[in-house]
Amino acid sequence: MKLAVYWTGSCGGCDVAFLELGPALLDLLPKLEIVFWPALVDAKRADLEKLPKHGIDVALVNGVLRTTENVEMAELLREKSRWLGAFGACAHLGGVPALANPGEGIAEVVFGPGFRPAPPLGEAPEDAPPELLPEALPLEEVVPVDFVVPGCPPPAGLIARFFAVALAEEIQPGQVFAAEKALCEECPRTREERRLARLVRPHEALADPTKCLLDQGMVCLGPVTRGGCAAACPKAGMPCTGCLGPTPKAGDPALAMLSALASLVRAGEEGEPAFPEEDRILEGLVDPLGTLYKYAFAKYGRPLRRLARRRQEVRA
């Protein structure tokens, strides 16, 4: 199988994640012909351009699309590959870097007003860094994506399953290599109350080792997130942050979870006198966008953000 792996706006963790396969790599590698993988073997864009159409069987792209170059490379890989997959949360949903989708240009925020990318002193203008896109985008916004290996980074079990299916030539269009059911299915923690008398951030409380984290007031996105990681984070005492993406029918995972959280909040007897106390509990959800949309903002939150930005332009 001719394999290409490419990184766009990525932290590199997805490339390292392949090593998690461990000894299984020894069986896998002889079956793969790596035609392009900048993190592993030296190859340049020109080498990719030289490949014929469908010269790649399967291409995996990790990282968010952040620059014009990212877009060009994504388009190039699409052209050269029979199957193109989003590998990891950034390519799948936008990931953590997409939380930088602000109202204003990111470059202005970071470098100050009037910033223009320019080549290093003495270099040719074509060596200037690529332009930043106005927004960070998931892969599917730019090219059709055939399948997804989700996660931040994808867990070894899912990577292994992906290779098994790909080598058997059995990838289904639109396939997401994770469970259809939510993470709670795999979580060993026990739930009891299902009433939230408080909302805390993970560092604000010592988690009981056996009880459901949500029951303990932690915003665990497990109920809205696909399983497939064997509930690795909740097992280690950290609430799920949703890296495997929403379950198939959840829709916008942040809004779905918001509804669930609000439904569970209880300050004693339900009723009007409890409203101020309920609101106080709800205020415990600090940074709702960063918490609920940690990985999925580019895919789900962006349309509203765009609306807001257009609105701001109109008002200006």
Added chain:
Amino acid sequence: MSGFEPRIVAFLCRWCASAGADLAGTNRLAYPPNAIPIRVNCSGRVEPQWVVEALKAGADGVLIGGCHPGDCHYVAGNYKARRRVYLLRKVLAELGIEPERVRLEWVSATEGARFAQVMSDFVAELKRLGPLHGNGGPK
């Protein structure tokens, strides 16, 4: 922005707000026609995703009409609706959308006049806020 007519989707509980709207009709209490009502069994059935979908699909505002505290036909659906709207407005504000565009009102089946008033007030408020959709909004 003269001539701007805000577009509204109103999710109305069948036991209270929708019945209140019917009463406004029976009493011939005129109010602006901007809102398209969608009758639901309970304000507790309304999902934040519906509200956001309405905003994305062209609404300038969304009204949720539920029963007064203590009067919910299903005991506590209205309280859940209230908490969901509270959090949703918080999210909208963070995204840069005026939270006033999503409004939860208690309207009982006997409050036809109040329903008409709520509609008039909401339309006036949305006119003040201006169109959500930069192009001046759908007609």
Added chain:
Amino acid sequence: MPETRPRLGVFVCHCGKNIAGTVDVAKVAEIASRFPGVVYATHHEYMCSDPGQALLKRAIKEHRLTGVVVAACSPTMHEETFRRAAEEAGLNPYLLEIANIREQVSWVHSGPAATEKAVRVVRAIAEKVRGNRPLRPAEVGVTRRALVVGGGIAGIQAALDIANAGFEVILVERSPSIGGHMAQLSETFPTLDCSQCILTPKMVEVARHPRIRILAYSEVEEVSGFVGNYRVRIRKKPTYVDPAKCNLCGECAKVCPVRVPNEFDRGLSLRAAIYIPFPQAVPSTYTLDARNCLGLLPLCCGKCAEVCEAKAIDFDMHEEILEEEVGAIVLATGYELYPKEAMAEYGYGTVPDVIDGLEFERLLSASGPTRGEIRRPSDGKIPKEVVFIQCSGSRDPEHHKPYCSKICCMYTAKHALLYRHAVPDGQAYVFYIDIRAGGKDYEEFVNRAMAEERILYIRGKVAKVFREGEKVVVWGVDTLTGRRVEVRADLVVLAQAMVPSPGTEELARKLRVACGGEGFLKEAHPKLRPLEALTAGVFLAGAAQGPKDIPESVAQASGAAAKVVALLSQPKLAHAPEVAEVAEELCSGCGICAPQCPYGAIAVDEVARVNEVLCEGCGTCVAACPSGALTFRNVEDEQVLRMVRAALAEVEGVGV
């Protein structure tokens, strides 16, 4: 979503001029004919008339319609009418929906904007119908037997009414005899008839009734199932006396060496470890109280068995767990008095001559510990100065119970009046906040007590009660004159607040019935459904639901019984099919849904399951379900999102 392509019909009603006078109905029909899936659109003068319905039926058949929108008045008016018509034409009624263009459009708007809104409303409803599935009401069978919990007057009345209507009743009572608090009362207000004289015939009727089974000395252990189909586990404590053999000779009690306070006399007398609570007890048998019997375990006494000629005593009797199936349950668990030990201001119950209202009832009762003579507990003297304190523990949100216990004004007037009859030279004082005597002949009764019996009513609260020598000193304030009042009394009677009987909350939890803040069983709706719990098939009667007097308890019990009879009389229970359902292949069993349901309709194990007979269809759980595994029949998310988009899309050709 239906597999086949939808074929929708849209019928726009003129409602005479009511709609057509404002909305361009022809235009609405014409635009609707171009909506996706619409194969037929028309308008008619009166859709609800016979010709209108005939048109609808004909069109359903001729155009093989798979869905119908009737744009007319509010669905509360004619949804039933049109759905029935659709069914007669062979269309599943749940594939027809009403677009309300009268109350919510033509009557409140005018001009082209009204027509435009009508188009949007119809278009949104057409989208809903496109997504609707045919549904059938759910049906379940009914076990034609009722369980009544609590054998006080409310439980007795409910059991008799249900049994007389022809259904079997299991009456569970925690104590050895039915009768409840009413059996302890002397005479009842405002008629002063003897309580036992009117109660015991009813108790006997219960005992003799072929369709009533009394399980006394028993408690409900566990309840599972749902309306029409409850399974109840009842724990029957051993009485160690075979009621069939016991002939009530009473020899056993005479030889029993044990003496403990008699509960029936509120501790004002003593009883043996083997006893009958009162002579007219039902079931009519002695009971051996295992906690106090000497001989039960190490057989060191056994005197009672020796003298029992009927050989009714069986020390080997064991606790039994009975499993019963019932279709409906009446909770009539009654009340208890708020303990006088909780009254710091009145001596924490440590002053012997400060007693509560039920203790005074026993002193008044001809069958009581003093045979009806008023003698005070400390020294048996006849008290000449008696102070009655109303609202003791009631209407005191800071220290005790915030609510009014409702019956105390009346029974205090009765107590004072009966005291004056028993002790003509005695003086009665009543401290009160207000007199609440709402009820037939109640006000007249209180006035009679005040005027004829020269009972001194003092408006004000009592600040302190304490013992001084042989006297009980009462300090209070007369708020009408503003003066301090001190009464050196011989006896003080506290009209203690009514509270739910112990164990009410525990029982409520077993039945998934809610309790209010004060622990009384909560009704489904305070005005419109006062006899039912929110859990379908569970009904409420008597003071367990809130403070009540006897006539009210009896009325509520008969009401609840009527509800039970109505339920048990149905051949099958049909339930509206528009309820929540779970896509099990998507459900992770996270359990967020279950606590949203006020009806206990969701059980979560590996996955959540909705009992569609219990689900009332509010959809709150569906909105709370984060994974999208819970859906609502015919109000699917996708349907609503399409409705939203249809409501908002541009409308061409109306000319606004």
